[in-house]
Amino acid sequence: MKRQTTYYADDGERLTYGGAMSPATYYESSTGLTAGRFIKGSGYIYGFAKDGSRRSVHRIVAFKTQNPSLHKCGAKCRNAKGHNCECSCKGEFHGIDS
Numbered sequence: 001m002k003r004q005t006t007y008y009a010d011d012g013e014r015l016t017y018g019g020a021m022s023p024a025t026y027y028e029s030s031t032g033l034t035a036g037r038f039i040k041g042s043g044y045i046y047g048f049a050k051d052g053s054r055r056s057v058h059r060i061v062a063f064k065t066q067n068p069s070l071h072k073c074g075a076k077c078r079n080a081k082g083h084n085c086e087c088s089c090k091g092e093f094h095g096i097d098s
């Protein structure tokens with residue numbers, strides 16, 4: 001099944017996928033400080049905005065491109081916890097209220 005993955009920042013801007021780094025690496029590269037062991041978490045996904053700045057990826061949407069149902073977008077989509085979307089918003093609002 002074909003899907004197109006889109007990455008969104010917290011303000012809804014689409015990001016170009018940048019990569020993933022550990023929280024400690026992210027902390028060090030953004031603050032210039034050395035991270036201690038107190039930072040926990042499995043990873044940090046980042047992308048690039050149109051102006052080239054590095055942004056945190058807030059939502060990942062995998063839109064079904066092969067025969068999507070394109071049903072009317074609603075609360076179920078906006079509150080979705082998973083990544084998969086095939087409704088009329090084409091992922092724009094997917095998981096935005098979850």
Ligand SMILES: [Zn+2]
Nearest residue numbers: 073077087089
């Ligand atoms: Zn939707």
